[in-house]
Amino acid sequence: MRKRVNALAEQLLETLEERGYRSTSPRRAVAQVIANQDKHFTAEDLRGQLPLLGRATIFRSLKLLVETGVLCRVLLEDGDLHYQLSHRGHHHHLLCVECGSSQDLLGCDIEELLHQTSASHGFELSGHWLEVYGRCRACSSADKLSELTTA
Amino acid sequence: MRKRVNALAEQLLETLEERGYRSTSPRRAVAQVIANQDKHFTAEDLRGQLPLLGRATIFRSLKLLVETGVLCRVLLEDGDLHYQLSHRGHHHHLLCVECGSSQDLLGCDIEELLHQTSASHGFELSGHWLEVYGRCRACSSADKLSELTTA
DNA sequence: CAGCAAAAGATACTTGGTCTCATTAAGAGG
């Protein structure tokens, strides 16, 4: 497990190096921490885990990682913007409002549907932003369980 | 046209009054300005048009209007949050990246599709946020026209 | 038209992020 995580951090750094960015020690630290994150996080979360890094460095790294596609931004229900690892290109998130976990939404025909619908409004679609909120399997079954036991 | 706009402002105020909020002169001013807006705007835009109102008052009014469902927040492609009139309940926006206009997306089966897709991920859907970006009919035909004439 | 609560205004503060600029450190070339 630990090995895998480090492998992920390595991978993030490689992505940066491929694009001509240096592998500096702050960046290694950021990559390590991000690779360990299991849910979406804010710049502040990162800062808490990397108190020795300058504020600007954290923000610069985040920006870079978003630009290179390593991270993506997720919009919370209240409008807060968080970050999380983006394993693939364009995708959407199923965000659990209870535990804060998120899964990627795959194999969904939404792009197709959006194209059709916007075309019918005379609209030439170029992009979209979609976030989906609800309860993950674990949280919703935990709910049902507690209903049964408290009843 | 002018008459309609004032009627709209009236209507916004009535919505507030129905919920027990007073009709004060700052609120009347805000309602008037919002009713005249033809695209999404920021608090700063409003402030520019209402220089005599306190900053906090503008923000308080916006918040109130969002809570009462008169306004909705729209997410721009770059992550900026703007406001705009919300004529109906839940809906989505087709935002023109060229002229900044927006249309509401109606008669779309997205909710249904989302429900199915998230259920297949074991996810109990409770809400979502969708914004669609592209070119409106006017802008995309203007583009085509200029291509023709410059060719 | 008096009095009270709601709202407004001024302004300090907070959060998330960018800019500037002097200093440090990758890493390429000798």
Add this chain to the structure above:
DNA sequence: CCTCTTAATGAGACCAAGTATCTTTTGCTG
């Protein structure tokens, strides 16, 4: 391995959007 160049960092000022606090004003009800 050393040197040099340039990218990157850190510190801290700055900014934008929004909230909190506190005093004054204003709608409204009786």
